[in-house]
Amino acid sequence: MGEQVYIRLRHKIKIPKEKKLLLKDIAFITANDHWRKLLENTFIYQVKKDDKNIVVLDIYSVIQLLGNQHPNLEFQSIGPNQTIAYIDVSPKKPRLFIVGFIWLLLFIGSGMAIMNFHYDVSMQEVQQHLHYLLTGKSNPYPLWLQIPYSIGLGLGMILFFNHVFKKRINEEPSPLEVEIHKYQQELDNYVILHENEMSKNDDHD
Structure with a gap:
């Protein structure tokens, strides 16, 4: 049995166009210093022009490549099975x-x-009725209720989204950020699934 090397793929990375991907770019490696430094600089993939904007790298292919180069080592995978590399496009x-x-x-x-x-x-009727209950007088435009309510509505939206322009109020994510995170997770899962289906079709061909 060879020396154990543990590899944990990064879930996703952002890379420039036509970059040569090394193992240290896509994974964390646990081994002794000699093997870790040697393996970190192992060439994994060359990003090509026809890759468009997403490349999916599978742990099976990575371990197969490393095993062919270092048959005396035993590679163990922990964590994600794929790395999604988003090719950075100039905005x-x-x-x-x-x-x-x-x-x-x-x-x-x-x-x-x-x-x-x-x-x-019927918010206006509610405010009119509330004004009547508190003062005993009818008023079609209870501004002393409507103006603070309007200001409070705007402040409530700011607190709900947890942002004032680009400045965050506190460290908690806003509901919008949580929904964007869920959407990104579903998008990543779709990309991985689509890539696996494409790989199966290529194998059959």
Whole structure:
């Protein structure tokens, strides 16, 4: 039995175009210093132009490659079975006209949604009735209730999303960030599943 080497693939990485991937780029290695330093610089994959924007590397292929080069070592995998490498694409500079149009569209849409919600629940009538219960007088526009309510609605949205522009209020993730994280996990699982199906089809061919 050869010396044990433990390999833990990174779940996902971001890489530049046409990069030569070494083992240290995609995995953590546990072994003695001599073997760890030697294995870290093992060439794994050359990113090609036709790879588009995602490359999936499987632990089976990695261990097979390492086993052929170092038959005296025994490789054990722990953690994820695939590494998803996202090829870094230079972001395009946003156009102010498009950004402004989207911002205006979202502003009007969210405003309409809030107004329709308040209309459906008869919020104005509720505030008028609350004013009558507290003061004993009727008032069609109880501004002393409506103005603080409007301010509180905006502050509540800020606290809910946990952001003031780019600044985070506290370390807790916002509900939107949690949903984005769930979506990213499902997207990663789909990419891995799709890659496995493609590999099976290639094997059959």
